[in-house]
Amino acid sequence: MQDDIIKGLNDQQREAVLHKDGPLMIVAGAGSGKTKVLTTRIAYLMGHHHIDAFNILALTFTNKAAAEMKERINKILGSGEARNLYIGTFHSVFAKILRAEAHHIGYPNSFTIYDTDDSRSVIKQVVKDLNLDDKLYKPNIVGSRISSAKNGLISPAEYLNDYHIMQEDARQNRPMTGKIYEMYAARCYKNGAMDFDDLLFKMHEVLVRFPQVLHKYQHKFKYVMVDEYQDTNATQYAIIKLLAAANENICVVGDDAQSIYSFRGATIENILQFQKDYDNVKVVKLERNYRSSGTIISVANEIINNNKGQIPKELWTEAPVGEKIKLVRVLSDNDEGHYVADAIKEQKLRNHYSNKDFAILYRTNAQSRAYEESLRRLSIAYKIYGGLSFYQRKEVKDFIAYLRVVINPNDDEALKRIVNYPVRGIGKTTLEKAATIANQRDMPLYNVLKAAASLGLKGATLESVQQFIQMIEYFQSMLAKSNAYDVAFQVGKHSGLVKELFNDKTQEGVARYENVQELLNSIKEFTETPANIEDGEVGDRGLATYIQDIALLTDADNDKEDADVVKLMTVHASKGLEFPCVFIGGMEETLFPSGMSINTREELEEERRLFYVAVTRAKEKLWLSYAQSRYRFGQLTANDASRFLMEIPSIYLDKTMSGGGARNHMGGGFGSSASTSAFERLHGGRGGGFDGPVRKKEPEKPAYIGPKPTPKVVEHQPSANFVPSDTSKLQIGMVVEHLKFGFGQVMNLEGAAHNPIATINFKSNGEKKIMLNYAKLRIVE
DNA sequence: GGGGAGCCGTTTTTT
DNA sequence: ACGGCTCCCC
Numbered sequence A: 001m002q003d004d005i006i007k008g009l010n011d012q013q014r015e016a017v018l019h020k021d022g023p024l025m026i027v028a029g030a031g032s033g034k035t036k037v038l039t040t041r042i043a044y045l046m047g048h049h050h051i052d053a054f055n056i057l058a059l060t061f062t063n064k065a066a067a068e069m070k071e072r073i074n075k076i077l078g079s080g081e082a083r084n085l086y087i088g089t090f091h092s093v094f095a096k097i098l099r100a101e102a103h104h105i106g107y108p109n110s111f112t113i114y115d116t117d118d119s120r121s122v123i124k125q126v127v128k129d130l131n132l133d134d135k136l137y138k139p140n141i142v143g144s145r146i147s148s149a150k151n152g153l154i155s156p157a158e159y160l161n162d163y164h165i166m167q168e169d170a171r172q173n174r175p176m177t178g179k180i181y182e183m184y185a186a187r188c189y190k191n192g193a194m195d196f197d198d199l200l201f202k203m204h205e206v207l208v209r210f211p212q213v214l215h216k217y218q219h220k221f222k223y224v225m226v227d228e229y230q231d232t233n234a235t236q237y238a239i240i241k242l243l244a245a246a247n248e249n250i251c252v253v254g255d256d257a258q259s260i261y262s263f264r265g266a267t268i269e270n271i272l273q274f275q276k277d278y279d280n281v282k283v284v285k286l287e288r289n290y291r292s293s294g295t296i297i298s299v300a301n302e303i304i305n306n307n308k309g310q311i312p313k314e315l316w317t318e319a320p321v322g323e324k325i326k327l328v329r330v331l332s333d334n335d336e337g338h339y340v341a342d343a344i345k346e347q348k349l350r351n352h353y354s355n356k357d358f359a360i361l362y363r364t365n366a367q368s369r370a371y372e373e374s375l376r377r378l379s380i381a382y383k384i385y386g387g388l389s390f391y392q393r394k395e396v397k398d399f400i401a402y403l404r405v406v407i408n409p410n411d412d413e414a415l416k417r418i419v420n421y422p423v424r425g426i427g428k429t430t431l432e433k434a435a436t437i438a439n440q441r442d443m444p445l446y447n448v449l450k451a452a453a454s455l456g457l458k459g460a461t462l463e464s465v466q467q468f469i470q471m472i473e474y475f476q477s478m479l480a481k482s483n484a485y486d487v488a489f490q491v492g493k494h495s496g497l498v499k500e501l502f503n504d505k506t507q508e509g510v511a512r513y514e515n516v517q518e519l520l521n522s523i524k525e526f527t528e529t530p531a532n533i534e535d536g537e538v539g540d541r542g543l544a545t546y547i548q549d550i551a552l553l554t555d556a557d558n559d560k561e562d563a564d565v566v567k568l569m570t571v572h573a574s575k576g577l578e579f580p581c582v583f584i585g586g587m588e589e590t591l592f593p594s595g596m597s598i599n600t601r602e603e604l605e606e607e608r609r610l611f612y613v614a615v616t617r618a619k620e621k622l623w624l625s626y627a628q629s630r631y632r633f634g635q636l637t638a639n640d641a642s643r644f645l646m647e648i649p650s651i652y653l654d655k656t657m658s659g660g661g662a663r664n665h666m667g668g669g670f671g672s673s674a675s676t677s678a679f680e681r682l683h684g685g686r687g688g689g690f691d692g693p694v695r696k697k698e699p700e701k702p703a704y705i706g707p708k709p710t711p712k713v714v715e716h717q718p719s720a721n722f723v724p725s726d727t728s729k730l731q732i733g734m735v736v737e738h739l740k741f742g743f744g745q746v747m748n749l750e751g752a753a754h755n756p757i758a759t760i761n762f763k764s765n766g767e768k769k770i771m772l773n774y775a776k777l778r779i780v781e
Numbered sequence B: 001g002g003g004g005a006g007c008c009g010t011t012t013t014t015t
Numbered sequence C: 001a002c003g004g005c006t007c008c009c010c
Helices: A002-006 A011-018 A034-047 A063-077 A090-105 A116-129 A139-151 A156-161 A163-171 A177-190 A196-209 A211-220 A234-244 A269-277 A294-304 A333-351 A365-377 A394-407 A412-418 A428-441 A445-450 A459-479 A484-495 A497-503 A507-528 A543-551 A601-615 A643-647 A678-684
Strands: A024-028 A056-060 A086-089 A112-114 A193-195 A223-226 A250-254 A282-286 A325-330 A358-362 A382-384 A566-570 A579-584 A618-627 A629-632 A635-638 A653-659 A662-665 A735-738 A742-750 A757-762 A766-771 A777-779
Touching: A002 A011, A002 A034, A011 A034, A011 A282, A024 A034, A024 A269, A034 A056, A034 A063, A034 A223, A034 A250, A056 A063, A056 A090, A063 A086, A086 A090, A090 A196, A090 A211, A090 A543, A112 A116, A112 A196, A112 A543, A116 A139, A116 A177, A116 A193, A116 A412, A139 A177, A139 A196, A139 A234, A156 A163, A156 A177, A163 A177, A177 A193, A193 A196, A196 A211, A196 A234, A211 A234, A223 A234, A234 A250, A234 A269, A294 A325, A294 A601, A294 A618, A294 A643, A325 A333, A333 A358, A333 A365, A333 A579, A333 A618, A333 A629, A333 A653, A358 A365, A365 A382, A365 A566, A394 A412, A394 A459, A394 A484, A394 A497, A394 A507, A394 A543, A412 A445, A428 A445, A445 A459, A459 A484, A484 A497, A484 A507, A484 A543, A497 A507, A497 A766, A507 A543, A579 A601, A601 A643, A735 A757
Parallel strands: A024 A250, A024 A282, A056 A086, A056 A223, A112 A193, A223 A250, A325 A618, A325 A653, A358 A566, A358 A579, A382 A566, A579 A618
Antiparallel strands: A629 A635, A653 A662, A735 A742, A735 A777, A742 A757, A757 A766
């Protein structure tokens, strides 16, 4: 039975699967059955060589890839043994290990994971505290500098001592970046928080500094496998090298031609380094493609051959040549949308495709707008991938911030988010006072607030702070005996957060309320999923575990694959996926390749690899389109066709143009030898071809489709007898009139005496907090 | 507190 | 074009 599983493999695939011990590098071209080889190899190790699942580690970059691998191995083995495998993303696996080992480096095992927003916010604060110019030291710039340092295994101390790095920062007029890095790291440490990069960086630190820990995991992980190896950074490589050092049973799978994440620290160097570091590396190349038509494969090869310094390989297929690639010139971005939507409609009718057979790929997220409008117009169901994830929504983050504070009160970022939300009279002044003390004494904000009385706080403010602390402590007291949902429910109730959202009756408010309900549902679901044995560890259903889990989740992980919708996404997001029909839009200079990435050969080659990735997503049909002009940054700009189009021989192309609805087929009247590029045909021809019927286009502004957003505030016409009353006489229960919000009832009075705040439930605008010092109110009764 | 005006900066981003 | 942010006013 175990030996059956290798029957369906080709020679190279089988060679890779049969390789048992020692370093193995699989260079797997697009669509060459990479996942199949990985999963079969793991299954074979277990089934044939009787390697214990507990001794196998497989690292991926996405949760989705990890889940798919697990599922496929499970299917092959059919025994449920796969659940004992250690398969996960770099970040989730290392986070899990750090949960057990972080105390070695002075972190609490219940450390918080900072997402990019948290991390940027800490940097912003550090820049402010150092009195640096925040126009110069922008969080994103400084943040990515810090990130690349961590991904390159450079500590703050090493950073500050590195002549070249310091030179570079000085050259960019940001000499204090190293200092910021140092303070940022110290602050994260103080907060008991690790950012995404720390999950790698600290993992490495633990393994290097504590040999007994290293030995433990070297012994545990006798076989190590790495997916998407071309996307690993220096730190990731250093870790897997350490883990595999004892047994050298390390297998990496990757495709240098699909390396598209160098801006996140990934380095193809790791591929060369692998062969240098191990002198007995077995290299297997998977070049047979099982995904795409002959034409698509030919074009992909043509494109990538323009890059220098690739690992020599050439995809081939036994699939039929298939259709030519449609190259479409359109007038505008809107036109591009129309063309694509029309084409999808036509393909569905003529060739019985359904929505889910189509993907629209683009270089930048901003390009999705035109497609959306056109798809909606033709009532074609679609889904946009990417963009704001569920967990990044403000209301969801707010709720999670409460949970984070409960688990780790030292988490300043979470605390700042919620300490005065919903409003409870702990304002800016109080917080600034507390933050100053926190900085002076190098202690977490929470501890400062806890000692509020000694801060010199008095009266209503002191009471508010103490009530807040009491509330958090009440939640914390629940932790030991309650599951995640029960704690979360109490948090929602007692914090006033759920009520706050419930009272907001605007369209957006209702959506926010629903999102929080959905979050609660997901916590309930988490709680009710049995505490299964996973990855060799007993899972628990407490709040801490939940928080840890979701910190590393993205939207794509909750996605329903089978929905019958056209998928829209960036090329980056499309890696690893395949579709029968693919549209790649915006094939224009400065867009694809991006104008930001044409200054060095390295950058340009990465853009080309990106194009290669995009093309190889298609199984049957591929459309490439470029617009004469499009709106960018609110400006109509005209661009040349992408240089990448010139790299595709004409024989593979079927050229079409679209003029705002009327499409004209360009007959092949021009030289169509393989040496004639698309570019020459489209732009080199004297007078012919695309100068053809140009129809005057009325300046189009597509009619708004769908419901108009309801105005945020329902306007109120003040009564003729409106005279502002003395608001110091205001009492709970009174009915009042507000100039803008209309009539409402006073629900609550709070705030300090010098700054009273009334909560008023307005008839047409829901509940609002009104500062009585400013607002004009007429007491009605 | 929160709405409106005005200014800035806008590639990709698995975690 | 558009969203995010700060600053000002009620």
